[in-house]
Amino acid sequence: MAKHRMNVAEMVEAFIDPDAPLQVTAFDGSHCGNDDAQLHLEVRNSRAVYYIFENPNDLGLARAYLQGDIASPELTPGDPYEVFKQLQELQAQFHKPTAATLANITSSILSHGFHVPKPPEIELPSVAKRISEGILPHTKKGDAATVSYHYDLSNEFYNLFLGPSMTYTCACFDSEDDSLEKAEYNKLNLVLDKLNLKSGDYLLDIGCGWGSMEVTAAKRGIHVIGVTLSEEQVQWANDWIRKEGLEDLAEVRLEDYRDIPESGFDGICSLGMMEHVGHKHYPAYFKEMLEKLRPGGMLLNHQITRTNSHQGKRAGGFIDRYIFPDGELASPGEIEYVINNVGFEVINQENLRQHYALTLMNWNKNLQRNWKKAVDMVGEQKARLWGMYMAGSRFNFEMNTIQIHQFLCIKPDPETGTTTYPLRPWWPRH
Template identity: 70%
Template structure:
């Protein structure tokens, strides 16, 4: 059997439509030199990575190590190259088993190797289970949240900006600044919850405290909880600088362990991705029990487009970004919310807004690239550029969405309507807030 070069292997999976040029360390080349995108396969390790994991994990490993590269690609924002690569989708070919066997045989004829994963890669699902970190147990959640969020606070600030808000912003126009859009998101949440000074808010998965600052400046008494120690430190220092200690507090605590109850409102912004689908009923029940009758919930989370796809993330996201993360469709979430006993007042899809948010984060990362590499090393800086640009594209393609659900815990005793007939948070609404 004649040995295959890298270009031969690529031709098994891809038609030569002139959209891409791939050159390899073995001297082979696929596609025309004047193609709009050029990819270099710089060493054999990239090939071994792809044979071991012929999916997004194999590609990510090779890219993060510098084993594949592109002159058109900006490490802090590879979005444009990703978009051009998506144009290759019609040119993909389905390889037959014989061709796949030829590729594996050709690669392993040079020796059977399984190169080590990049040092920044997290453990596999199997290894986490072997270590006793059961998915969405308290110990498991603490470990996975710490893995993602207990990085350098300065690194996060490089791309998040001064608001330190790591969730979807809300734009009136694509020209809005990120800071304006993040303030608008925080205000939208608080306006939907319709809280007055002195009311009590619980913020589940509070991040670095931007909601606590915004709410406290309205006179709202707010408690934020997160499992990430670095976030707690940043948030409480921020609260102290603002002189808001009498109104705002952030604790390192699982939301299930919060001893207080009878909150006027609860918000959960970008935290549900960590809960796990089978735990949704207990999650919403916990929130229901912590609210006063007529109390409100604002639940904000990334969602699947439909309920026919699996809930778990792919290997790349699981090992590098959100271990054990799961997404569900809006319909599935609504069903659990209703079955818990809540009344859903409003549901809003902010998909387009998240794409704009991610583009701004990528721009910030590019602007602070040298410092990001200094703080985290180039592989991890590349990782965040890769992750955010890929997410932006997937939101734009409507492969994923993000929804806000505004809910009320009904008062079964009084049976009294407690909110206006029309949306009270809309700027041009003539309806006044019920608690004003």
């Protein structure tokens, strides 16, 4: 007897309890769930089914969402956070179908023909494909390509959600009611305070972004060099520096951190750049930083981390293809292990996980507020992509799936030993 050909609603019902607060309607006329369900999803075409069948993970769902193949009246493109929360709550009501049911789902899909739909046009090739094209992970060429992909999008687009500070890293909030701009400048000043820099000192900023640190430091009389691999960021940052009349104190260069000729800096900061370095390259990276500091100089390393060392280093398929190609994260313990081994002394470690969730909440609000402008600038797919990425990141920080740490480190001075910094933390609370 031939097996029953399952429709889309029946495939969904094979994975979720019948009383789950979810309603699904599909292009084939099938539906499941009640009208008063908490979440309503519409599967608009067969491409969505094939995307998820090929990649039953975040990559398949992302492809379908970016193409508009899956929709929901509860879903706000600039800030789909609430839908992510609802999907997470539904996980408790998901179950694994029997092998026979899975086989029937497979045969039902393939009975319509074997299709591998093209991914969205904004998706990057796989790691294997990039390597075959000579773009090797964490080489100078590879880093330049991946950084350019992420950051050379549109300065004006980033300005829509980052706001006037143009600071694309975790802010620091005194309270949840703080404005994003205030919290971002709290963070910039916290970094400078932790580094114990004074007027006339020299700072190196690795992965400087659009220049907010350069302007903030120069206004305090600190000489600062920022480096980035993004041409768009260099132009924006140097224009900003000129407008502020700070050219005698600050500059931003299109330069790989491995090619910086200067050394003897009083301080170095790296804010949100380590995600691009690659775990195997941490020793070489921190050794480079150690050599560029004077004895007694300090490094402030600020990076997203895994919650523990049991989690894998590489990002998932969605992040690798759409957000941070070749991005890798490690646990705070693994990072501190490397920092110590290259010769630094770690003075302080601080987890700002909750602050990043608040930062992302504000970025999503800004994107939603400027949604039409965003779509006009970069197109519907890329605007949806950034809304989804930021909302998903916020959710993961809230759930403690990922964290973000600041490591304050000092290069030991062989002549003065350990008496090179105050006995107690000297930076004010922000």
